[in-house]
Each structure stands twice: as structure tokens, then as C-alpha cells.
Amino acid sequence: AQSVSQHNHHVILSEAASLELGCNYSYGGTVNLFWYVQYPGQHLQLLLKYFSGDPLVKGIKGFEAEFIKSKFSFNLRKPSVQWSDTAEYFCAVTSEAFGGFKTIFGAGTRLFVKA
């Protein structure tokens, strides 16, 4: 079955620490990749996306992600987190193989940044 795996369910960091959240998917064909963020009490917002081209994509608020096709991965990074980055982060993959360009989401990683 097609799946999207986020390796960590919970991550706790201190401010200024570096962040890397893992995301792997199980399909090897053409994919579109997304990271969404959900701040406390707010709705899902797009953080960044990869469709094609440069595999290193930059998003809002200093986040970036790297698409490594050979590893079926799309990990999210930020060099220095802030308290305001406390949120839940979802990786999502859209593929024709999922049936009609369906999007499958990972289970999410809840990030807590200590001030």
C-alpha cells in the first residue's frame, strides 16, 4: 500500500537548535511533495512544496526541504528554530499512483520548542 512515513511523532528542541524532520514515501514514480504546518489553534498552512527542478526547495519562515529521489525522502530542515515554530508538521505526497492524483498525508510530527 502507498504510504507516507514521518519518523518522529514528537520532537522537543531548545531555541536556536537545528531541526530536521524526516519524511519518506513508498512510491517510486512521479510525485509532488508538500510540507504543511498547523500552529496551535490554526488551520493547515502550506510551508513549502516540490513539483520539479531544484531538489532543494525553500519555504516560508526559513524552512527548506530536500527531495532525494533515490531515498524516497523529503526531509524538512531549519537551521535555527524559534519558540514560534512550535506546531505540528505534516508531510504530504501527491501521486497518480494513489488513484486519481490523490494526496496522502503522513501522521504528523509535533514539534515543541522550549524558550
Added chain:
Amino acid sequence: EAEVAQSPRYKITEKSQAVAFWCDPISGHATLYWYRQILGQGPELLVQFQDESVVDDSQLPKDRFSAERLKGVDSTLKIQPAELGDSAMYLCASSSGGVGDIQETQYFGPGTRLLVL
């Protein structure tokens, strides 16, 4: 900035009752999605519309769930009868992409949190 609107934001109901959720997508967005997000999990697609037509409802429990988008704009998701296991966040999203357009970005509404007692 245009947003996806959903109502109500919260709904408490008793099992076996009927509930309905409403979604108004971003103006001009042809594709509309309903997702269910159970606590601790990512959103799971229930149904996808392209204009007024259902594109994918393979994960929709059709014995109790129904969805419509009669004029191809706003949409209603209904559950009848509600069960305890239906307690979740119901999210609506929209995108401007059409069927077969893989390069589309979905924009999400605030969701309706349902609690079934």
C-alpha cells in the same frame, strides 16, 4: 487573502443523530476536498469533487456519509447516523487544479471538530 470557509467550527452531537458540515472554497477553485483527521493522525481523504462531480469517494463510508456540491461551488458533508468513532476534525480544502493536474496546491479551511457522545 482568500480563504476556505467552514462551519460550524465545533459540533457536539449524540450518536445516531444526523450532522452536517458546510464548506465554501476559495473563489474560482474547481476542486474541493473533504478530509477526516483523527487525533494523532494525518488528514485522510474522504471525497474529492471536480466542479459538481465526484472524482474520488473510495474512502467515504457511504452507508452513513454523503457529500454534495450541487452548483460546483460550496459543499455539504453529512453523517447520518453519527457513531462514536466519527469523532474527529473534518477538513475542507480547495485547489485551482483540475482533474489530471498533478501540480496543484491545496488550501485548507479551519475545520469542523466533531464530538459524538
